[in-house]
Amino acid sequence: MNNEIVELIRKAIDISDEEAKIVEDCIPVKIFKKGTILLREGQISKESYQNLSGLIRKYYIVDGNEITTNFYEEGTSIASFTSLHQKIPAKHYFECIEESRLAVLHVDKEIELIKKVPQYETLCRTSVEKDLGKQQDSLATYLIASPEQRYLNLLNEKPKLLNRVPLYYLASYIGVKPESLSRIRKRVMKR
Amino acid sequence: MNNEIVELIRKAIDISDEEAKIVEDCIPVKIFKKGTILLREGQISKESYQNLSGLIRKYYIVDGNEITTNFYEEGTSIASFTSLHQKIPAKHYFECIEESRLAVLHVDKEIELIKKVPQYETLCRTSVEKDLGKQQDSLATYLIASPEQRYLNLLNEKPKLLNRVPLYYLASYIGVKPESLSRIRKRVMKR
Numbered sequence: 001m002n003n004e005i006v007e008l009i010r011k012a013i014d015i016s017d018e019e020a021k022i023v024e025d026c027i028p029v030k031i032f033k034k035g036t037i038l039l040r041e042g043q044i045s046k047e048s049y050q051n052l053s054g055l056i057r058k059y060y061i062v063d064g065n066e067i068t069t070n071f072y073e074e075g076t077s078i079a080s081f082t083s084l085h086q087k088i089p090a091k092h093y094f095e096c097i098e099e100s101r102l103a104v105l106h107v108d109k110e111i112e113l114i115k116k117v118p119q120y121e122t123l124c125r126t127s128v129e130k131d132l133g134k135q136q137d138s139l140a141t142y143l144i145a146s147p148e149q150r151y152l153n154l155l156n157e158k159p160k161l162l163n164r165v166p167l168y169y170l171a172s173y174i175g176v177k178p179e180s181l182s183r184i185r186k187r188v189m190k191r
Numbered sequence: 192m193n194n195e196i197v198e199l200i201r202k203a204i205d206i207s208d209e210e211a212k213i214v215e216d217c218i219p220v221k222i223f224k225k226g227t228i229l230l231r232e233g234q235i236s237k238e239s240y241q242n243l244s245g246l247i248r249k250y251y252i253v254d255g256n257e258i259t260t261n262f263y264e265e266g267t268s269i270a271s272f273t274s275l276h277q278k279i280p281a282k283h284y285f286e287c288i289e290e291s292r293l294a295v296l297h298v299d300k301e302i303e304l305i306k307k308v309p310q311y312e313t314l315c316r317t318s319v320e321k322d323l324g325k326q327q328d329s330l331a332t333y334l335i336a337s338p339e340q341r342y343l344n345l346l347n348e349k350p351k352l353l354n355r356v357p358l359y360y361l362a363s364y365i366g367v368k369p370e371s372l373s374r375i376r377k378r379v380m381k382r
Binding site: 069080086091092114124140142172 | 272274276277305317322323325328330334
Protein backbone atom coordinates (compact mmCIF):
# COMPACT_ATOMS: atom_id res chain seq x y z
CA MET A 1 0.00 0.00 0.00
CA ASN A 2 2.88 2.29 0.81
CA ASN A 3 4.16 2.15 -2.78
CA GLU A 4 1.53 4.84 -3.30
CA ILE A 5 3.74 7.33 -1.48
CA VAL A 6 6.83 6.28 -3.43
CA GLU A 7 4.89 6.73 -6.69
CA LEU A 8 3.70 10.14 -5.55
CA ILE A 9 7.23 11.22 -4.69
CA ARG A 10 8.63 9.82 -7.95
CA LYS A 11 6.31 12.14 -9.86
CA ALA A 12 8.29 15.05 -8.40
CA ILE A 13 11.87 13.80 -7.86
CA ASP A 14 14.16 10.96 -8.97
CA ILE A 15 14.87 8.39 -6.29
CA SER A 16 16.64 5.03 -6.50
CA ASP A 17 15.00 1.78 -5.35
CA GLU A 18 17.16 1.89 -2.23
CA GLU A 19 15.95 5.42 -1.49
CA ALA A 20 12.37 4.33 -2.16
CA LYS A 21 12.74 1.82 0.68
CA ILE A 22 13.89 4.58 3.02
CA VAL A 23 10.86 6.65 2.00
CA GLU A 24 8.53 3.68 2.67
CA ASP A 25 10.10 3.24 6.08
CA CYS A 26 9.93 6.91 7.04
CA ILE A 27 6.43 7.72 5.75
CA PRO A 28 3.98 4.99 6.81
CA VAL A 29 0.43 5.08 5.48
CA LYS A 30 -2.24 4.78 8.16
CA ILE A 31 -6.02 4.65 8.17
CA PHE A 32 -7.85 6.93 10.61
CA LYS A 33 -11.49 6.45 11.54
CA LYS A 34 -14.02 9.22 11.03
CA GLY A 35 -13.90 11.46 14.10
CA THR A 36 -10.21 10.88 14.88
CA ILE A 37 -8.54 13.99 16.26
CA LEU A 38 -5.04 14.16 14.75
CA LEU A 39 -4.04 17.25 16.72
CA ARG A 40 -5.61 18.98 19.70
CA GLU A 41 -5.40 22.58 20.96
CA GLY A 42 -2.55 22.70 23.49
CA GLN A 43 -0.58 19.80 21.96
CA ILE A 44 2.78 20.27 20.29
CA SER A 45 2.43 18.91 16.78
CA LYS A 46 4.90 16.18 15.84
CA GLU A 47 3.53 14.96 12.52
CA SER A 48 2.56 16.21 9.13
CA TYR A 49 0.27 14.31 6.77
CA GLN A 50 -0.37 13.80 3.10
CA ASN A 51 -4.05 13.09 2.44
CA LEU A 52 -4.40 10.05 0.13
CA SER A 53 -8.15 9.73 0.65
CA GLY A 54 -10.67 11.21 3.05
CA LEU A 55 -11.25 14.65 4.47
CA ILE A 56 -9.65 16.58 7.33
CA ARG A 57 -11.05 19.68 9.01
CA LYS A 58 -9.06 22.34 10.86
CA TYR A 59 -10.98 24.16 13.58
CA TYR A 60 -10.52 26.47 16.54
CA ILE A 61 -12.67 26.61 19.64
CA VAL A 62 -13.53 30.23 20.38
CA ASP A 63 -15.83 31.02 23.33
CA GLY A 64 -17.04 27.43 23.23
CA ASN A 65 -17.87 27.52 19.51
CA GLU A 66 -16.05 25.55 16.82
CA ILE A 67 -14.80 27.75 14.02
CA THR A 68 -13.73 25.79 10.93
CA THR A 69 -10.86 27.46 9.10
CA ASN A 70 -9.80 24.83 6.57
CA PHE A 71 -10.70 21.60 4.78
CA TYR A 72 -7.99 19.33 3.44
CA GLU A 73 -9.08 17.13 0.56
CA GLU A 74 -7.24 14.29 -1.21
CA GLY A 75 -3.87 15.38 -2.58
CA THR A 76 -3.22 18.07 0.02
CA SER A 77 -0.72 18.26 2.88
CA ILE A 78 -1.77 18.87 6.46
CA ALA A 79 0.61 20.49 8.90
CA SER A 80 0.61 23.01 11.70
CA PHE A 81 3.96 24.60 10.94
CA THR A 82 4.18 27.04 13.82
CA SER A 83 3.63 24.21 16.30
CA LEU A 84 5.71 21.66 14.38
CA HIS A 85 8.85 23.71 13.92
CA GLN A 86 8.79 26.14 16.82
CA LYS A 87 7.54 23.48 19.22
CA ILE A 88 4.76 25.68 20.58
CA PRO A 89 1.32 24.31 21.51
CA ALA A 90 -1.20 24.25 18.66
CA LYS A 91 -4.13 26.63 18.97
CA HIS A 92 -6.39 24.49 16.81
CA TYR A 93 -7.63 20.95 16.06
CA PHE A 94 -7.24 18.64 13.07
CA GLU A 95 -10.15 16.20 12.78
CA CYS A 96 -10.84 13.43 10.25
CA ILE A 97 -14.42 14.16 9.22
CA GLU A 98 -14.38 11.09 6.96
CA GLU A 99 -12.39 7.88 7.29
CA SER A 100 -9.01 8.99 5.94
CA ARG A 101 -5.92 7.29 4.55
CA LEU A 102 -2.95 9.47 5.40
CA ALA A 103 0.79 9.23 4.82
CA VAL A 104 2.25 10.18 8.19
CA LEU A 105 5.61 11.93 8.50
CA HIS A 106 6.95 12.30 12.04
CA VAL A 107 9.18 15.34 12.51
CA ASP A 108 12.17 13.14 13.51
CA LYS A 109 11.69 10.93 10.44
CA GLU A 110 11.61 14.05 8.28
CA ILE A 111 15.11 14.96 9.47
CA GLU A 112 16.30 11.38 8.86
CA LEU A 113 14.72 11.32 5.41
CA ILE A 114 16.31 14.59 4.30
CA LYS A 115 19.70 13.34 5.52
CA LYS A 116 19.40 10.03 3.67
CA VAL A 117 17.53 11.27 0.58
CA PRO A 118 18.68 14.87 0.10
CA GLN A 119 16.58 15.45 -3.02
CA TYR A 120 13.51 14.98 -0.81
CA GLU A 121 14.22 18.47 0.51
CA THR A 122 13.57 19.92 -2.95
CA LEU A 123 10.14 18.30 -2.88
CA CYS A 124 9.47 19.74 0.60
CA ARG A 125 10.52 23.20 -0.45
CA THR A 126 8.48 23.33 -3.65
CA SER A 127 5.44 21.80 -1.96
CA VAL A 128 5.60 24.25 0.96
CA GLU A 129 6.06 27.15 -1.47
CA LYS A 130 2.94 26.04 -3.34
CA ASP A 131 1.01 25.80 -0.06
CA LEU A 132 2.25 29.22 1.00
CA GLY A 133 1.05 30.65 -2.31
CA LYS A 134 -2.40 29.13 -1.73
CA GLN A 135 -2.49 30.38 1.85
CA GLN A 136 -1.51 33.90 0.72
CA ASP A 137 -4.35 33.78 -1.81
CA SER A 138 -6.85 32.52 0.81
CA LEU A 139 -5.95 35.29 3.22
CA ALA A 140 -6.34 37.85 0.45
CA THR A 141 -9.74 36.38 -0.40
CA TYR A 142 -10.94 36.97 3.16
CA LEU A 143 -9.76 40.54 3.03
CA ILE A 144 -11.07 41.49 -0.37
CA ALA A 145 -14.13 39.33 -1.03
CA SER A 146 -17.69 39.46 0.29
CA PRO A 147 -19.13 36.30 1.94
CA GLU A 148 -21.10 35.64 -1.25
CA GLN A 149 -17.93 35.92 -3.34
CA ARG A 150 -16.14 33.56 -0.92
CA TYR A 151 -18.96 31.05 -1.33
CA LEU A 152 -18.67 31.33 -5.12
CA ASN A 153 -14.89 30.83 -4.86
CA LEU A 154 -15.48 27.72 -2.79
CA LEU A 155 -17.97 26.39 -5.39
CA ASN A 156 -15.35 27.01 -8.03
CA GLU A 157 -12.26 25.71 -6.22
CA LYS A 158 -13.64 22.85 -4.14
CA PRO A 159 -16.96 21.90 -5.75
CA LYS A 160 -17.05 18.41 -4.22
CA LEU A 161 -16.71 19.78 -0.72
CA LEU A 162 -20.24 21.13 -0.65
CA ASN A 163 -21.73 17.63 -0.69
CA ARG A 164 -19.30 16.24 1.87
CA VAL A 165 -19.44 18.82 4.62
CA PRO A 166 -22.27 19.95 6.94
CA LEU A 167 -23.60 23.44 6.28
CA TYR A 168 -22.52 24.81 9.68
CA TYR A 169 -18.86 23.87 9.02
CA LEU A 170 -19.04 25.63 5.65
CA ALA A 171 -20.68 28.69 7.19
CA SER A 172 -17.89 29.27 9.69
CA TYR A 173 -15.31 28.61 6.97
CA ILE A 174 -16.89 31.37 4.88
CA GLY A 175 -17.11 33.55 7.96
CA VAL A 176 -20.89 33.84 8.29
CA LYS A 177 -23.69 32.36 10.40
CA PRO A 178 -25.46 29.26 8.98
CA GLU A 179 -28.63 31.32 8.33
CA SER A 180 -26.65 33.78 6.21
CA LEU A 181 -25.08 30.94 4.23
CA SER A 182 -28.56 29.53 3.51
CA ARG A 183 -29.61 32.94 2.17
CA ILE A 184 -26.43 33.18 0.06
CA ARG A 185 -27.05 29.70 -1.38
CA LYS A 186 -30.63 30.56 -2.29
CA ARG A 187 -29.52 33.78 -4.01
CA VAL A 188 -26.82 31.97 -5.96
CA MET A 189 -29.12 29.12 -7.02
CA LYS A 190 -31.77 31.56 -8.34
CA ARG A 191 -29.31 32.90 -10.94
CA MET B 192 27.24 46.13 1.51
CA ASN B 193 26.26 42.69 0.25
CA ASN B 194 28.20 40.95 3.03
CA GLU B 195 25.05 41.64 5.01
CA ILE B 196 23.28 38.89 3.09
CA VAL B 197 26.18 36.47 3.55
CA GLU B 198 26.14 37.18 7.30
CA LEU B 199 22.39 36.64 7.43
CA ILE B 200 22.68 33.32 5.59
CA ARG B 201 25.61 32.22 7.76
CA LYS B 202 23.37 32.56 10.82
CA ALA B 203 21.30 29.70 9.41
CA ILE B 204 23.66 27.48 7.37
CA ASP B 205 27.40 26.83 6.96
CA ILE B 206 28.87 28.13 3.73
CA SER B 207 32.50 28.32 2.59
CA ASP B 208 34.07 31.60 1.43
CA GLU B 209 33.80 30.39 -2.12
CA GLU B 210 30.09 29.72 -1.65
CA ALA B 211 29.70 33.12 0.01
CA LYS B 212 30.92 34.71 -3.23
CA ILE B 213 28.28 32.80 -5.20
CA VAL B 214 25.64 34.05 -2.76
CA GLU B 215 26.86 37.64 -3.16
CA ASP B 216 26.68 37.26 -6.91
CA CYS B 217 23.20 35.71 -6.94
CA ILE B 218 21.51 37.97 -4.37
CA PRO B 219 22.36 41.61 -5.03
CA VAL B 220 21.24 44.25 -2.53
CA LYS B 221 19.41 47.20 -4.08
CA ILE B 222 17.89 50.40 -2.76
CA PHE B 223 14.35 51.25 -3.86
CA LYS B 224 12.84 54.73 -3.51
CA LYS B 225 9.65 55.29 -1.57
CA GLY B 226 6.74 54.67 -3.92
CA THR B 227 8.51 52.06 -6.06
CA ILE B 228 6.14 49.36 -7.29
CA LEU B 229 8.04 46.04 -7.12
CA LEU B 230 5.19 44.03 -8.63
CA ARG B 231 2.01 45.06 -10.41
CA GLU B 232 -1.33 43.28 -10.88
CA GLY B 233 -1.12 41.36 -14.17
CA GLN B 234 2.68 40.93 -14.08
CA ILE B 235 4.32 37.54 -13.66
CA SER B 236 6.55 37.80 -10.63
CA LYS B 237 10.21 36.95 -11.23
CA GLU B 238 11.84 38.04 -7.98
CA SER B 239 11.59 37.50 -4.26
CA TYR B 240 13.04 39.90 -1.72
CA GLN B 241 14.52 39.94 1.75
CA ASN B 242 13.76 43.23 3.50
CA LEU B 243 16.97 44.61 5.09
CA SER B 244 15.45 47.99 5.90
CA GLY B 245 12.30 49.83 4.92
CA LEU B 246 8.67 48.83 4.56
CA ILE B 247 6.73 47.10 1.79
CA ARG B 248 2.95 47.01 1.40
CA LYS B 249 0.93 44.38 -0.43
CA TYR B 250 -2.36 45.58 -1.83
CA TYR B 251 -5.15 44.63 -4.20
CA ILE B 252 -7.29 46.99 -6.23
CA VAL B 253 -10.94 46.00 -5.84
CA ASP B 254 -13.62 48.11 -7.53
CA GLY B 255 -11.12 50.95 -7.77
CA ASN B 256 -10.22 50.82 -4.06
CA GLU B 257 -6.86 49.77 -2.69
CA ILE B 258 -7.13 46.99 -0.11
CA THR B 259 -3.95 46.47 1.91
CA THR B 260 -3.46 42.85 2.91
CA ASN B 261 0.08 42.80 4.28
CA PHE B 262 3.01 44.86 5.54
CA TYR B 263 6.56 43.49 5.30
CA GLU B 264 8.94 44.93 7.87
CA GLU B 265 12.72 44.51 8.22
CA GLY B 266 13.75 40.88 8.48
CA THR B 267 10.85 39.47 6.46
CA SER B 268 10.73 37.89 3.00
CA ILE B 269 8.50 39.19 0.26
CA ALA B 270 7.30 36.87 -2.49
CA SER B 271 4.18 36.16 -4.49
CA PHE B 272 4.57 32.38 -4.67
CA THR B 273 1.61 31.54 -6.86
CA SER B 274 2.83 33.98 -9.50
CA LEU B 275 6.52 33.16 -9.03
CA HIS B 276 6.31 29.40 -9.30
CA GLN B 277 3.23 28.80 -11.42
CA LYS B 278 4.07 31.72 -13.72
CA ILE B 279 0.57 33.16 -13.52
CA PRO B 280 -0.10 36.92 -13.40
CA ALA B 281 -0.11 38.45 -9.93
CA LYS B 282 -3.43 39.74 -8.67
CA HIS B 283 -1.84 42.28 -6.34
CA TYR B 284 0.82 44.96 -5.97
CA PHE B 285 3.99 45.22 -3.85
CA GLU B 286 4.87 48.84 -3.08
CA CYS B 287 7.79 50.30 -1.11
CA ILE B 288 6.03 52.69 1.26
CA GLU B 289 9.40 53.78 2.68
CA GLU B 290 12.81 53.86 0.99
CA SER B 291 13.80 50.19 1.23
CA ARG B 292 17.05 48.21 1.04
CA LEU B 293 16.18 44.79 -0.34
CA ALA B 294 18.18 41.68 -1.19
CA VAL B 295 16.82 40.67 -4.59
CA LEU B 296 16.68 37.04 -5.69
CA HIS B 297 15.68 36.47 -9.31
CA VAL B 298 13.93 33.14 -9.89
CA ASP B 299 16.68 31.99 -12.33
CA LYS B 300 19.38 32.89 -9.82
CA GLU B 301 17.56 30.90 -7.17
CA ILE B 302 17.85 27.76 -9.31
CA GLU B 303 21.56 28.50 -9.93
CA LEU B 304 22.17 29.14 -6.24
CA ILE B 305 20.53 25.89 -5.12
CA LYS B 306 22.57 23.99 -7.70
CA LYS B 307 25.88 25.55 -6.60
CA VAL B 308 25.16 25.83 -2.86
CA PRO B 309 22.82 22.90 -2.09
CA GLN B 310 22.55 23.70 1.63
CA TYR B 311 20.85 26.98 0.60
CA GLU B 312 17.79 24.85 -0.12
CA THR B 313 17.53 23.93 3.58
CA LEU B 314 17.39 27.63 4.39
CA CYS B 315 14.68 28.16 1.76
CA ARG B 316 12.62 25.28 3.08
CA THR B 317 12.79 26.27 6.75
CA SER B 318 12.16 29.92 5.97
CA VAL B 319 9.15 29.13 3.76
CA GLU B 320 7.80 26.75 6.42
CA LYS B 321 8.06 29.53 9.00
CA ASP B 322 6.28 31.93 6.65
CA LEU B 323 3.58 29.35 5.95
CA GLY B 324 3.05 28.94 9.70
CA LYS B 325 2.64 32.70 10.09
CA GLN B 326 0.30 32.87 7.13
CA GLN B 327 -1.81 30.01 8.54
CA ASP B 328 -2.03 31.91 11.82
CA SER B 329 -2.97 35.17 10.06
CA LEU B 330 -5.75 33.51 8.12
CA ALA B 331 -7.06 31.94 11.32
CA THR B 332 -6.98 35.35 13.00
CA TYR B 333 -9.26 36.78 10.32
CA LEU B 334 -11.67 33.94 10.74
CA ILE B 335 -11.81 33.84 14.51
CA ALA B 336 -11.07 37.35 15.76
CA SER B 337 -13.15 40.51 15.85
CA PRO B 338 -11.74 43.67 14.20
CA GLU B 339 -10.88 45.00 17.70
CA GLN B 340 -9.01 41.77 18.50
CA ARG B 341 -7.16 42.03 15.18
CA TYR B 342 -6.14 45.58 16.03
CA LEU B 343 -4.89 44.41 19.43
CA ASN B 344 -2.95 41.57 17.73
CA LEU B 345 -1.37 44.10 15.42
CA LEU B 346 -0.41 46.33 18.39
CA ASN B 347 1.16 43.28 19.97
CA GLU B 348 2.91 41.76 16.95
CA LYS B 349 3.94 44.81 14.95
CA PRO B 350 3.88 47.73 17.41
CA LYS B 351 6.21 49.92 15.31
CA LEU B 352 3.97 49.65 12.30
CA LEU B 353 1.30 51.92 13.78
CA ASN B 354 3.59 54.95 13.60
CA ARG B 355 4.86 54.18 10.14
CA VAL B 356 1.67 53.53 8.22
CA PRO B 357 -1.31 55.77 7.35
CA LEU B 358 -4.53 54.94 9.17
CA TYR B 359 -6.43 54.03 5.98
CA TYR B 360 -3.86 51.35 5.08
CA LEU B 361 -4.19 49.89 8.57
CA ALA B 362 -7.99 49.99 8.40
CA SER B 363 -8.17 47.90 5.24
CA TYR B 364 -5.54 45.53 6.66
CA ILE B 365 -7.77 44.99 9.69
CA GLY B 366 -10.78 44.69 7.44
CA VAL B 367 -12.74 47.76 8.57
CA LYS B 368 -13.47 51.27 7.34
CA PRO B 369 -11.13 54.05 8.60
CA GLU B 370 -13.96 55.50 10.77
CA SER B 371 -14.39 52.13 12.51
CA LEU B 372 -10.65 51.88 13.15
CA SER B 373 -10.70 55.35 14.74
CA ARG B 374 -13.48 54.19 17.07
CA ILE B 375 -11.58 50.99 17.91
CA ARG B 376 -8.42 53.00 18.69
CA LYS B 377 -10.34 55.34 20.99
CA ARG B 378 -11.91 52.43 22.84
CA VAL B 379 -8.55 50.69 23.23
CA MET B 380 -6.78 53.86 24.42
CA LYS B 381 -9.43 54.52 27.09
CA ARG B 382 -8.60 51.25 28.89
